[in-house]
Amino acid sequence: MLDILKLMPSEHFGEIIIDSLIKNNKFYPTRNSEEEIIKYTLTDVNDTTGTLRIEMTFETGQRGFIIRELRRIKVKDNEFIIVYSVINGAPIAFGQSELITYRLKRGQLTKTKQSLLPSNIGLADFVKPNTPDSVIEKYSGYSNHSYDLTYSGDNICYVLYESFDSFGIDKSWLLGNKIQFIFERREFKRGSPSFSEE
Numbered sequence: 554m555l556d557i558l559k560l561m562p563s564e565h566f567g568e569i570i571i572d573s574l575i576k577n578n579k580f581y582p583t584r585n586s587e588e589e590i591i592k593y594t595l596t597d598v599n600d601t602t603g604t605l606r607i608e609m610t611f612e613t614g615q616r617g618f619i620i621r622e623l624r625r626i627k628v629k630d631n632e633f634i635i636v637y638s639v640i641n642g643a644p645i646a647f648g649q650s651e652l653i654t655y656r657l658k659r660g661q662l663t664k665t666k667q668s669l670l671p672s673n674i675g676l677a678d679f680v681k682p683n684t685p686d687s688v689i690e691k692y693s694g695y696s697n698h699s700y701d702l703t704y705s706g707d708n709i710c711y712v713l714y715e716s717f718d719s720f721g722i723d724k725s726w727l728l729g730n731k732i733q734f735i736f737e738r739r740e741f742k743r744g745s746p747s748f749s750e751e
Contacts, residue, residue, distance in 0.1 A: 554603040604703040624702035649699040
């Protein structure tokens with residue numbers, strides 16, 4: 554996975570010096586000050602599952618974060634799909650800001666003409682048909698949703714992160730809290746919403 558990280562276009566990583574991040578598993582930008590210390594951490598590097606994560610956090614108390622994820626999915630010998638994702642925000646409110654797919658063939662990385670995963674997916678995909686707008690609006694105030702490329706298993710999941718129980722919100726309109734995307738025959742097949750067993 555580290556070899557793939559080195560192949561990725563540098564514009565995905567801004568101020569991060571990838572070689573330094575790989576060497577130390579962390580990176581501190583030169584623009585840090587006493588008031589704001591940003592730290593990038595390399596985590597979840599797993600060549601077996603084809604996953605890698607870079608987390609940006611603050612060591613000075615701010616709660617904002619940026620998570621960059623990579624996922625490698627085998628198409629056939631010497632050919633892979635690479636999915637790149639960025640999620641940013643704060644623990645209470647975050648969202649997907651980038652989702653890009655690449656094809657890796659014989660060491661050459663090429664961006665796909667179209668994203669292989671849908672970007673027009675959201676809260677409405679997790680609720681039953683004819684759910685009242687008032688319910689969807691209430692759900693949206695207590696939930697976030699995004700792709701999780703390092704989700705357990707061989708699939709990529711679009712996940713609904715919700716705190717409905719903590720606020721006594723009726724969950725009966727939900728169809729599930731995850732939608733799995735299974736890669737078959739060079740494309741992702743979308744599953745139906747289901748509830749995570751984790």
